[in-house]
Amino acid sequence: MHPAPSLILFSSLTGLGLGLLAWLAVLGLASPPLWALGLVLAGAGFLASTRHLRRPSRAILAFTQWRTSWLSREAILAILALATLTLHGALLILRDQSPALLGALAAAIALTTVLATSMIYAQLRSVPRWHHWSTPALFLALGLAGGALLAAPRPVALAFLATALVLQLLHWHQGRTAFARAGSTLSTATGLKGEVRSFAPPHTGPNYLLREMVHVVARRRAAQLRLLTILLAFALPALLLVPDLRLLAAATHLAGVLCSRWLFFAEAEHTVGLYYGAR
Amino acid sequence: MTALPPPSPRKLGLVIDLDTCVGCQACVVACKGWNTENYGAPLSDLDPYGASPEGTFLNRVHAYECTPKDAPAQIVHFPRSCLHCEDAPCVTVCPTGASYKRAEDGIVLVNEDACMGCGLCAWACPYGAREMDAVAGVMKKCTLCVDRIGNENLPEEDRIPACVRTCPTGARHFGDLGDPDSAVSLLVAERGGLDLMPELGTRPVNKYLPPRPKDRAPTPPPLDTVAETPKGFLGWLDRALAALPGA
Numbered sequence A: 001m002h003p004a005p006s007l008i009l010f011s012s013l014t015g016l017g018l019g020l021l022a023w024l025a026v027l028g029l030a031s032p033p034l035w036a037l038g039l040v041l042a043g044a045g046f047l048a049s050t051r052h053l054r055r056p057s058r059a060i061l062a063f064t065q066w067r068t069s070w071l072s073r074e075a076i077l078a079i080l081a082l083a084t085l086t087l088h089g090a091l092l093i094l095r096d097q098s099p100a101l102l103g104a105l106a107a108a109i110a111l112t113t114v115l116a117t118s119m120i121y122a123q124l125r126s127v128p129r130w131h132h133w134s135t136p137a138l139f140l141a142l143g144l145a146g147g148a149l150l151a152a153p154r155p156v157a158l159a160f161l162a163t164a165l166v167l168q169l170l171h172w173h174q175g176r177t178a179f180a181r182a183g184s185t186l187s188t189a190t191g192l193k194g195e196v197r198s199f200a201p202p203h204t205g206p207n208y209l210l211r212e213m214v215h216v217v218a219r220r221r222a223a224q225l226r227l228l229t230i231l232l233a234f235a236l237p238a239l240l241l242v243p244d245l246r247l248l249a250a251a252t253h254l255a256g257v258l259c260s261r262w263l264f265f266a267e268a269e270h271t272v273g274l275y276y277g278a279r
Numbered sequence B: 001m002t003a004l005p006p007p008s009p010r011k012l013g014l015v016i017d018l019d020t021c022v023g024c025q026a027c028v029v030a031c032k033g034w035n036t037e038n039y040g041a042p043l044s045d046l047d048p049y050g051a052s053p054e055g056t057f058l059n060r061v062h063a064y065e066c067t068p069k070d071a072p073a074q075i076v077h078f079p080r081s082c083l084h085c086e087d088a089p090c091v092t093v094c095p096t097g098a099s100y101k102r103a104e105d106g107i108v109l110v111n112e113d114a115c116m117g118c119g120l121c122a123w124a125c126p127y128g129a130r131e132m133d134a135v136a137g138v139m140k141k142c143t144l145c146v147d148r149i150g151n152e153n154l155p156e157e158d159r160i161p162a163c164v165r166t167c168p169t170g171a172r173h174f175g176d177l178g179d180p181d182s183a184v185s186l187l188v189a190e191r192g193g194l195d196l197m198p199e200l201g202t203r204p205v206n207k208y209l210p211p212r213p214k215d216r217a218p219t220p221p222p223l224d225t226v227a228e229t230p231k232g233f234l235g236w237l238d239r240a241l242a243a244l245p246g247a
Helices: A005-027 A032-050 A056-063 A070-095 A100-122 A134-151 A154-182 A186-190 A208-213 A222-241 A246-266 B026-037 B120-124 B162-166 B183-191 B232-243
Strands: A195-200 B012-017 B059-067 B074-081 B099-101 B108-110 B172-176 B207-209
Touching: A005 A032, A005 A070, A005 A100, A005 A134, A005 A246, A032 A070, A032 A134, A056 A070, A070 A100, A100 A134, A134 A154, A134 A222, A134 A246, A154 A222, A154 A246, A186 A195, A208 B120, A222 A246, B012 B183, B026 B059, B026 B074, B026 B162, B162 B172, B172 B183, B183 B207
Parallel strands: B012 B207
Antiparallel strands: A195 B059, B012 B172, B059 B074, B099 B108
């Protein structure tokens, strides 16, 4: 799949922002800079997502189809999350207290928003690498770990970082065999028996499908990006927690998550690639 | 509403005969021609006369080399377009309600006025049946020529999809696959019509008829074996060369 910068930024920034805000809400921390940082990250992420739309003026309609569409659910949840979080944060900062129940509710909505984001990808059977429980688990774990780096006690942050690392490795591991496990081949795609191979493509130029879903070039440096992800998202932040360099740890972690998210898109193979004899 | 309607008794769709298709691309052209002038935004082309032309198409014809286990390889032409799935994943993922499946006949359509061009439906389709138009910024897909099949301004023989109307070999058939006695359903039953990627649970309405088993050509008689012991001048030359040192 095409690793669109708008989607990489969107999912990484909202994950970190909402993760941070969820921790602040649950712990009842009245820290204006951290609340501002969380809201800016989440807000910037949602703005980035609109860059992906060809007709952003119609985005208002995306609030209507929550019954079936994870993308619509995410849009609604994002607004609810930002509203409840802002209210809770404002009460904490301006009045020094806010109901713990409101904090728990705001955090729950924030995490459900991250879950909805991940389900946009995890629901797609056409992309076997994404269609796995480890996708939502990884998105949630990364959001919580990133937020914990900024807001949670050190042992808690380390525990979440370790959990996220395990899930990241597991997601990569299941991804290697996901396409084969799904069972789609050029034979099932065409119904032809025997050995089937693409003989002539239907068009000589590029097209939307190939650019969007058969994006092979972006996978070339996968091994290096995996290493960078492990170093930047997990190892360095854990080391930086020892001298309590929270902001630097979170920034490094975000850089690592961006690498991970690039791979998430770039390595994902869509079944339409079968028709073109490429994945 | 992007919830799928309850299954309709009427299921309009195509039956594509892979045995008969010759890959002439006439359906591609007819589809582009009709759908660029009628329903919704035109199907745009980019750089049509330049070095890297491309465009939006609702139907693409691939060619595959297929080698059955005990038979010689054959070329199969394979038109690929929307299968109007009964469990269409492209419909339920749509956040704006632009994608829908018609309750009365199961045709999957896009209300282009509500499409925000997010592209998620194209990702959800395992078959690559949807293409975002580069100029209009809305999702395009096969409409099964909704503006032809019920159009009383057209002569009756034209009230079928443009691709079916134009196919010179009769490889494309249009009809109600929900009716077990319809011509298309009988054809599917007779020829063993197949679903594409059934493992993904989309339950396509369109069916593909596999190529019929081919007659075997008789094994060609072997050519006369080339003489291994040359005679005449060549024989003399051969013996002379063999007498030289190193031979």
